Amino acid sequence: MPVAPIRASSRRHAVLLSGALVLALAACSGGPTAPEPETVSQHADVAVAKAAAPAPVVPPRWPLTGQSADAVVERPALAVKIENPKEVRPQTGLDQADVVWEQVVEGGITRFVAVYHSQVPEEIGPIRSVRPMDPAIAAPLRGIVAFSGGQQAFVRELGAAGLQLMSQDGGAAGFYRKKGVAPAPHNVYATPQTFWDAADADHAASPPAQFTFARTAERASAVLAGTPANELEVRMSGYSRPRWTFDTASGTWLRSEGDTPATARSGARLAAANVVALEVRLVDSGTKDPAGNPVPETVLVGSGEGVVVSQGRSLAVTWSKTSTDAVLTLAAPDGSPVALAPGVTWVELVPESSGTITVS
Structure with missing residues (x-):
């Protein structure tokens, strides 16, 4: 009293x-x-x-991972095209990306759009050319995209999406041919700091968040409303069948290429706090690669079904994207926004006509 x-x-x-x-x-x-x-x-x-109680101190968080930090460095997101045929594995710097998008290209092989922001690798590669779906992936980041080259129509679309382009074919600094890894054209590597140093005034700001993140892994939507899951198998094509297995010790999902554990050249296992597998339409872009193979295009403006795994749980989701530069959104079965666990996120763009997503 x-x-x-x-x-x-x-x-x-x-x-x-x-x-x-x-x-x-x-x-x-x-x-x-x-x-x-x-x-x-x-x-x-x-x-x-x-008198009102003092406001709680909320630590800053990296926008692409939702992870807290003492300070968040102001720099643009850097999206880099990394290839993924068997002969180039393991890739360099892939384990330091905040977000990785996997897409099917010609011949059923896959390529990555690896997005860097919270970490600065010393080296990244091998770097390859752009594809028609890349503007829809990279435009919401409002930053820099680095690639070896590409068909002029694809390159123009990237520029029209408001991104700053760093192209080896265009003479951008930072690219080089690395000896002792693979023959050309699979040996283009780069120093990412050079790209950041070249950011212009219109592309110097940190990116907006691309996903909604829970404050803790335990508050992620899949954990609160999902069902138990230990493995996510994704059939991208007859060539590419990545598999993700939940690791209780680290609280992450570990990637394998088929039955082979996937690692970076550093030796680190490729891992993610969240894997987002989305059913997408794959259409003929009407173009061919230099070898004469039809170039497919993943259609990302629209909506579809998918699944999200976080911790040892999975949740069915609906995805939607209203325009090329709009952020892709995820909704739970009850219509509420999906919150991911803080950490690295991989997005698998699975062709609905030929691919499969299996959770067990």
């Missing part, structure tokens, strides 16, 4: 009684009227009691 108000009230009553006694005595003696008694205000005590 507060003590100060009680004492204040007691003093007030004491002063009032004392004043009344003085008045009575004065009336009897015919002397001068006593001064009005001094009252004791309780306003200070009330103000203290009503």
